[in-house]
Amino acid sequence: MRQTKYIMSGGLAFSEDKDMEKLRRFSLKGWHVSDFKFMGYTLTKGESSDYIYSVDHRSLNENEEEEYFDFFSSSGWSHIASEGDIHLFRAHLGTKPIYSDRAQRLKSMLI
Numbered sequence: 001m002r003q004t005k006y007i008m009s010g011g012l013a014f015s016e017d018k019d020m021e022k023l024r025r026f027s028l029k030g031w032h033v034s035d036f037k038f039m040g041y042t043l044t045k046g047e048s049s050d051y052i053y054s055v056d057h058r059s060l061n062e063n064e065e066e067e068y069f070d071f072f073s074s075s076g077w078s079h080i081a082s083e084g085d086i087h088l089f090r091a092h093l094g095t096k097p098i099y100s101d102r103a104q105r106l107k108s109m110l111i
Contacts, residue, residue: 003045005031011039012055012086020053027051027090035081036088050093059085072098 007026010018023033023041028050031043054077060068069079076095080088089098 005043006040008040023053033080051090052093054089054098056087
């Protein structure tokens, strides 16, 4: 049985919420994101877990990366991968969301 597979993204600019929910459904089946690129996600087979996923759009200098990722880690979010200024995180169900509303998430994209 294959231990990795690739699934297409709906495009984070257009269907971020749908993509994050799709990734959660895959995690419930034991397929967890290990990487992502422009139009899709690489999943790795593991144990079923109820993970939630979220992205943050942030341009980082090299000297900011450690503090940035430590901040998310201390809030219960694990960094999965980054592609340019887009950073994908995962947490267990019940972890406080990265953003509390869509307007706040859109604002972060503009920073």
